[in-house]
Amino acid sequence: xxxxxxxxxRMWQRNRDVFxxxxxxxxxxxxxxxxxxxxxxxxxxxxxxxxxDGQDYIYFIVPGVIxxxxxxxxxxxxxxxxFFRMEYRRTYDSILATPLNIEDVVAGEIFWGATRSLxxxxxxxxxxxxxxxxxxxxxxxxxxxxxxEGVMFxxxxxxxxxxxxxxxxxxxxxxxxxxxxxxxSGAFFPxxxxxxxxxxxxxxxxxxxxxxLIRALVQGEFHPGLLLSLAYIVLLAxxxxxxxxVAMRRRVID
Amino acid sequence: MAVIKVQxxxxxxxxxxxxxxxxxxxxxxxxxxxxxxxxxGKTTLVHMITAVSLPTDGDxxxxxxxxxxxxxxxxxxxxxxxxxxxxxxxxxxLQNLTTFARYFDIAKDEARxxxxxxLNLFRLEGKSGSRIKELSGGMKRRLLLARGLIxxxxxxxxxxxxxxxxxxxxxxxxxxxxxxxxxxxxxxLCTQNMDEAAVLCDRVAIMHRGRVLAxxxxxxxxxxxxxxxxxxxxxxxDQRDSxxxxxxxxGLDFEDAAGTIQVFHCDADRLAQELEGLSWNLxxxxxxxxDVFFRLTGxxxxx
Ligand SMILES: Nc1ncnc2c1ncn2[C@@H]1O[C@H](COP(=O)(O)OP(=O)(O)OP(=O)(O)O)[C@@H](O)[C@H]1O
Ligand SMILES: [Mg+2]
Numbered sequence: 001x002x003x004x005x006x007x008x009x010r011m012w013q014r015n016r017d018v019f020x021x022x023x024x025x026x027x028x029x030x031x032x033x034x035x036x037x038x039x040x041x042x043x044x045x046x047x048x049x050x051x052x053d054g055q056d057y058i059y060f061i062v063p064g065v066i067x068x069x070x071x072x073x074x075x076x077x078x079x080x081x082x083f084f085r086m087e088y089r090r091t092y093d094s095i096l097a098t099p100l101n102i103e104d105v106v107a108g109e110i111f112w113g114a115t116r117s118l119x120x121x122x123x124x125x126x127x128x129x130x131x132x133x134x135x136x137x138x139x140x141x142x143x144x145x146x147x148x149e150g151v152m153f154x155x156x157x158x159x160x161x162x163x164x165x166x167x168x169x170x171x172x173x174x175x176x177x178x179x180x181x182x183x184x185s186g187a188f189f190p191x192x193x194x195x196x197x198x199x200x201x202x203x204x205x206x207x208x209x210x211x212x213l214i215r216a217l218v219q220g221e222f223h224p225g226l227l228l229s230l231a232y233i234v235l236l237a238x239x240x241x242x243x244x245x246v247a248m249r250r251r252v253i254d
Numbered sequence: 255m256a257v258i259k260v261q262x263x264x265x266x267x268x269x270x271x272x273x274x275x276x277x278x279x280x281x282x283x284x285x286x287x288x289x290x291x292x293x294x295g296k297t298t299l300v301h302m303i304t305a306v307s308l309p310t311d312g313d314x315x316x317x318x319x320x321x322x323x324x325x326x327x328x329x330x331x332x333x334x335x336x337x338x339x340x341x342x343x344x345x346x347x348l349q350n351l352t353t354f355a356r357y358f359d360i361a362k363d364e365a366r367x368x369x370x371x372x373l374n375l376f377r378l379e380g381k382s383g384s385r386i387k388e389l390s391g392g393m394k395r396r397l398l399l400a401r402g403l404i405x406x407x408x409x410x411x412x413x414x415x416x417x418x419x420x421x422x423x424x425x426x427x428x429x430x431x432x433x434x435x436x437x438x439x440x441x442x443l444c445t446q447n448m449d450e451a452a453v454l455c456d457r458v459a460i461m462h463r464g465r466v467l468a469x470x471x472x473x474x475x476x477x478x479x480x481x482x483x484x485x486x487x488x489x490x491x492d493q494r495d496s497x498x499x500x501x502x503x504x505g506l507d508f509e510d511a512a513g514t515i516q517v518f519h520c521d522a523d524r525l526a527q528e529l530e531g532l533s534w535n536l537x538x539x540x541x542x543x544x545d546v547f548f549r550l551t552g553x554x555x556x557x
Pocket of ligand 2: 296298413
């Protein structure tokens with residue numbers, strides 16, 4: 001297997017420059033949507049939900065909103081975005097004729113996806129802080145988890161990119177993978193009262209450990225099981241990162 | 255030492271053999287042309303040499319180094335102008351150049367300086383802040399050329415660089431390529447334009463169905479395959495047989511192509527005189543690379 005080099009930073013910079021040029025037109029998706037969701041669910045819907053795990057609903061969903069938007073930020077970038085650059089714009093072909101290899105390009109995409117996750121998490125945290133929804137100083141470590149989670153979902157997305165026959169395939173990815181994952185992760189409601197089977201699935205889906213870690217940091221309440229959650233994210237992130245290197249080389253260079 | 259050396263290079267797409275055991279050596283400082291009909295395999299060959307696509311079989315050496323082992327170091331010496339526009343549509347015209355320079359680790363100020371110079375050279379200075387979709391087809395071509403030169407490449411690889419350019423721009427590009435050759439830049443040029451190949455290339459390979467059919471200087475190819483001058487005879491329907499007979503009896507090398515018979519490898523002027531009495535409509539003319547092209551690859555469309 002070939003590994004990426006430090007040159008991945010060139011691809012990252014390219015994506016950053018595009019983002020800085022276009023951020024106004026993509027802002028609704030990564031700034032307003034999570035904020036609206038947070039406030040609508042928390043303040044509106046929260047009245048009907050009452051108290052969960054000994055706290056108001058809005059406190060319960062802050063970490064859930066962060067974890068799920070961290071996931072979608074990285075995922076959009078490393079599914080639709082990456083596929084579009086690869087197949088329609090032929091951007092990868094142009095870059096492959098420079099000192100960057102395909103592994104650099106893919107790593108640049110993944111770390112950029114994780115950067116988008118970081119930006120999204122930070123924005124939601126700032127808003128949550130303004131509404132005084134962050135009781136614990138441990139919350140300062142949430143961005144670290146956001147980056148790890150971002151690398152994981154960006155890498156999973158890139159593996160799917162390497163397999164996708166067309167850009168429409170990502171509709172399946174979102175409805176059959178991302179949407180159920182959100183449900184099973186316990187991001188927006190607790191799963192304690194659901195049947196055993198749901199909880200088994202929940203313990204496997206990759207969003208669950210991220211929700212647990214972020215929730216623990218936001219609330220400042222820890223238990224040993226969190227180490228397992230952290231290990232699970234690191235393991236999946238690493239595994240899919242390396243699979244994406246091999247799979248994308250096969251897809252692009254053939 | 256050859257700058258680019260390919261050995262038994264092969265590329266298969268499923269059942270299709272797009273490039274079939276091609277071996278070539280491109281020497282330092284020469285302009286090497288690749289001619290061939292649509293689908294001959296030129297672009298596929300270039301993609302393999304620029305590491306955009308992996309060979310099915312065979313080897314590529316650049317300045318004695320194996321492309322598989324040292325792709326980054328080798329690609330750093332290349333300037334590539336692709337056949338299909340792959341400009342970065344999400345960036346401005348100027349950003350396209352500075353971003354590309356950054357892929358080659360060119361420092362920011364230097365990148366900007368070179369980018370502005372390249373825009374000036376290709377008369378795009380008024381478009382530096384434009385978006386790619388605001389450029390005309392020919393402007394995009396010129397920007398691709400500017401981009402290909404941004405790293406001051408030692409080897410230029412151009413896939414139909416002047417397609418869609420107006421005569422002024424084409425001339426400008428030819429001049430620039432000659433100038434670069436004067437500075438010792440090795441060039442690999444795929445083209446459909448026979449004049450371009452004849453004017454620019456020291457040697458030309460004619461490709462057909464994935465294989466190299468002939469390889470020589472443009473002049474050498476013309477002399478070998480058609481002779482420096484040829485005779486063309488216009489044929490009416492009722493004359494065809496008699497003309498064929500006459501030419502056969504003289505043991506001439508000729509070809510009957512769509513209303514015109516061409517006689518090759520002959521002393522065209524003398525033959526014209528000898529045949530004057532026959533009241534055929536005929537004229538001698540200088541042979542070109544295009545005649546060679548047709549002779550080697552046939553007149554029918556491929557596929
Ligand atoms: N990615 C691909 N997948 C399948 N077949 C391909 C692919 N790329 C090229 N081919 C086939 O390989 C053959 C050579 O194509 P190539 O693009 O190299 O030709 P070319 O000589 O550059 O032609 P042109 O003058 O039209 O640019 C063609 O038959 C083409 O259909
Ligand atoms: Mg081509």
